[in-house]
Amino acid sequence: MTVLRIGNASGFYGDRFDALREMLTGGDLDVLTGDYLAELTMLILGRDRLKDPTAGYARTFLRQLEECLGLAHERGVRIVTNAGGLNPAGLADAVRALAYRLGLPVRVAHVEGDDLTARHPGSLAAHAYLGGFGIAACLREGADIVVTGRVTDAALVTGPAAAHFGWGPGEYDRLAGAVVAGHVLECGTQATGGNYSFFADGDIRRPGFPLAELREDGSCVITKHPGTGGFVDTGTVTAQLLYETAGARYAGPDVTARLDTVRLTQDGPDRVRVHGVRGEAPPPTLKVGxxxxxxxxxxxxxxxxxxxxxxxxxxxxxxxxxxxxxxxxxxxxxxxxxxxxxxxxxxxxxxxxxxxxxxxxxxxxxxxxxxxxxxxxxxxxxxxxxxxxxxxxxxxxxxFDAEYVDQGAVEHTAVLHDGRRIPVPPPHDTLVPHPVDEPPLPEPLPADLPTRRAPLGLVAGARSGDKGGNANIGLWARSDDAWRWLAHTLTTDRLRALLPETAGLPVTRHPLPELRALNFVVEGILGAGVASQHRFDPQAKALGEWLRSRHLDIPEVLL
Structure with a gap:
C-alpha cells in the first residue's frame, strides 16, 4: 500500500527555527508542512500590513527557506505552508525571487480567496478558513512549494493527501482521516511530548517534530524521525486530538470528521496507528475570523x-x-x-x-x-x-470575532507557478452539523470503594486551549477503570466546583468513549479572545493543568 509521508516543521509563528532543516535531514519525507497562523498571529500580521502594505506574511519562513530550499529540492520534498498569512501572493513572489537567486528551478504556487477584509470595514483582518482542495490543485499541477493564507490547519495535510491519492470532494471517510492526521500534526511537538501532562514518561528536552504516514484509505501512523527527542504514544496523540476541539463533530470546509470514531493503537515504539475515522459532508458555511x-x-x-x-x-x-x-x-x-x-x-x-x-x-x-x-x-x-x-x-x-459566510461566497483559487488560475468550487453536498446523541458510558465503579483525597491529575491527563473567547478542556483516562470513574464523576457541575472561574459561564460536556475522554467547552472565559488578554492565562493553555491539580475523592484502587 502506498504511503505518503507528511511532516510538520512549525506549530506557530516563532517555533523552532532549525526545525525545517531537522525534518529535511532526519529521515524520509514526501511533503513538509508548516503552520504559522493563529488568531493572534493574524492580528500581528494585520498591524504589520498597516505599516507596510507589502508585509503581512511570516518572514521567518523565508529565512528558514533560504537555508533549506536547496536541500528540499535535492530530496524531492514538497513544502506546503500557511506562512502567506495576509499576503500569500507576496510570499510566493519572495520565494520565487529566492529560488532565482539560488539558481533552483522551483515551481511556486499559492492559494487565495480567503481575504474578506474589504467586506468588513473596521477590521484589521477578516479571513475565511479555506479547505485543502486549492492546495491539492496546486500540487496536481506540479508545484514544489505551495503558499496559502488562512486555511484550516488540517488543510495543510488534506490537500497533499487528496492530490497524492486522487481523492474527490465526496470521499468523506478518507478526508476525515486526513483531517485527524492534520490536527495531530498542526501544533508540531505537542504530538511528541511537548505540553503533555505526563511529560516525565519520556525525555522532552528537545522533542522531535511529528510526521504522519498516510494511507489511501485515510488511516495513518503518527511517528517522528528516528533518533529525535520526545516520544509518541496513544497519550500524546490523544492529548493533541482533544486540543482546541469541542464535540464529536469536527466540522471543516471539506468534511466533518467524527472524533467519536477515532481509534488509536500503539504500533511499536514512537508509532501510533490512527484508524476507523468516519466522515460526513461539510457544513454549508465557512468560518471567518x-x-x-x-x-x-x-x-x-x-x-x-x-x-x-x-x-x-x-x-x-x-x-x-x-x-x-x-x-x-x-x-x-x-x-x-x-x-x-x-x-x-x-x-x-x-x-x-x-x-x-x-x-x-x-x-x-x-x-x-x-x-x-x-x-x-x-x-x-x-x-x-x-x-x-x-x-x-x-x-x-x-x-477576535467569528462570523460565517456561505461556502459559495468565497472565491477559492489556486494560482499556479505559470500564472494560471484554477477556481476551486464549493462542495456539492453539505450538512449542517448538530450535536450527536449522548454515547453510552461504561458501567461505573462500585460505589463502596475506599477513596482518598488526591489531585485529579493522578488519574487523568488534560490539554486545554482557546477558540476565540471560549476555552476547551480535554481530559482522558489512562486505564479502563479510570475511565469508568472519570466518565461518571466529572460532570459539568463538578467542573464548575473545581474551577470557580467558570461559575456562571455556559459549560458543555462532550464524552468521547473511544478515546476514554471528556471534552468540556467553557464559553466566554477568555472574553474577546487572546489578543484582549482578558485573564491571567489568555489562551487557556494551563487551564487543564489547573484542573488536574484540584483535589477530590478518588478510589484508592486507581491510585
Missing amino acids: LNRLGGFRNEVVFVLTGLDIEAKAAVVKAQMTDALAKSPPEEVRWELARTDHPDAPTEETASALLRLVVRDPDPEAVGRAFSGAAIELALASYPGFHVPQPPGKGAPYGV
Missing part, C-alpha cells in the same frame, strides 16, 4: 511582601480608585496572586502579586495619568511598596 482593535490597555503589578497582605492590597486599591476617580477607565480589573509563603526563607517567596489591568477606547485614559497615579504612590502607600517595572504608555489590544 475577524480581527480588530478593541481599544487600549495598561497594567501595573504591585508587590506585597510579608504580613497583612490583604490589608496592604486594600490600601493600594483604595488609593488607585481615588486617583483615577476624575476620569476612570472603562474597565478596571484587580487580581491578587497569593504567591507568598509564611515564614519564607527568601523575600520573593514572602511576596504576593497584586495586578491591576485597565482598558479604555481612549489611549489617554490608560496612559500617562494611570502610570503617574501608580508611581506617585511609591513613598505614600503600604510598607514595602515596589513594582517589578513601572507601567508604560497604554498599548492597543485586539478583539
Whole structure:
C-alpha cells in the first residue's frame, strides 16, 4: 500500500527555527508542512500590513527557506505552508525571487480567496478558513512549494493527501482521516511530548517534530524521525486530538470528521496507528475570523511582601480608585496572586502579586495619568511598596470575532507557478452539523470503594486551549477503570466546583468513549479572545493543568 509521508516543521509563528532543516535531514519525507497562523498571529500580521502594505506574511519562513530550499529540492520534498498569512501572493513572489537567486528551478504556487477584509470595514483582518482542495490543485499541477493564507490547519495535510491519492470532494471517510492526521500534526511537538501532562514518561528536552504516514484509505501512523527527542504514544496523540476541539463533530470546509470514531493503537515504539475515522459532508458555511482593535490597555503589578497582605492590597486599591476617580477607565480589573509563603526563607517567596489591568477606547485614559497615579504612590502607600517595572504608555489590544459566510461566497483559487488560475468550487453536498446523541458510558465503579483525597491529575491527563473567547478542556483516562470513574464523576457541575472561574459561564460536556475522554467547552472565559488578554492565562493553555491539580475523592484502587 502506498504511503505518503507528511511532516510538520512549525506549530506557530516563532517555533523552532532549525526545525525545517531537522525534518529535511532526519529521515524520509514526501511533503513538509508548516503552520504559522493563529488568531493572534493574524492580528500581528494585520498591524504589520498597516505599516507596510507589502508585509503581512511570516518572514521567518523565508529565512528558514533560504537555508533549506536547496536541500528540499535535492530530496524531492514538497513544502506546503500557511506562512502567506495576509499576503500569500507576496510570499510566493519572495520565494520565487529566492529560488532565482539560488539558481533552483522551483515551481511556486499559492492559494487565495480567503481575504474578506474589504467586506468588513473596521477590521484589521477578516479571513475565511479555506479547505485543502486549492492546495491539492496546486500540487496536481506540479508545484514544489505551495503558499496559502488562512486555511484550516488540517488543510495543510488534506490537500497533499487528496492530490497524492486522487481523492474527490465526496470521499468523506478518507478526508476525515486526513483531517485527524492534520490536527495531530498542526501544533508540531505537542504530538511528541511537548505540553503533555505526563511529560516525565519520556525525555522532552528537545522533542522531535511529528510526521504522519498516510494511507489511501485515510488511516495513518503518527511517528517522528528516528533518533529525535520526545516520544509518541496513544497519550500524546490523544492529548493533541482533544486540543482546541469541542464535540464529536469536527466540522471543516471539506468534511466533518467524527472524533467519536477515532481509534488509536500503539504500533511499536514512537508509532501510533490512527484508524476507523468516519466522515460526513461539510457544513454549508465557512468560518471567518475577524480581527480588530478593541481599544487600549495598561497594567501595573504591585508587590506585597510579608504580613497583612490583604490589608496592604486594600490600601493600594483604595488609593488607585481615588486617583483615577476624575476620569476612570472603562474597565478596571484587580487580581491578587497569593504567591507568598509564611515564614519564607527568601523575600520573593514572602511576596504576593497584586495586578491591576485597565482598558479604555481612549489611549489617554490608560496612559500617562494611570502610570503617574501608580508611581506617585511609591513613598505614600503600604510598607514595602515596589513594582517589578513601572507601567508604560497604554498599548492597543485586539478583539477576535467569528462570523460565517456561505461556502459559495468565497472565491477559492489556486494560482499556479505559470500564472494560471484554477477556481476551486464549493462542495456539492453539505450538512449542517448538530450535536450527536449522548454515547453510552461504561458501567461505573462500585460505589463502596475506599477513596482518598488526591489531585485529579493522578488519574487523568488534560490539554486545554482557546477558540476565540471560549476555552476547551480535554481530559482522558489512562486505564479502563479510570475511565469508568472519570466518565461518571466529572460532570459539568463538578467542573464548575473545581474551577470557580467558570461559575456562571455556559459549560458543555462532550464524552468521547473511544478515546476514554471528556471534552468540556467553557464559553466566554477568555472574553474577546487572546489578543484582549482578558485573564491571567489568555489562551487557556494551563487551564487543564489547573484542573488536574484540584483535589477530590478518588478510589484508592486507581491510585
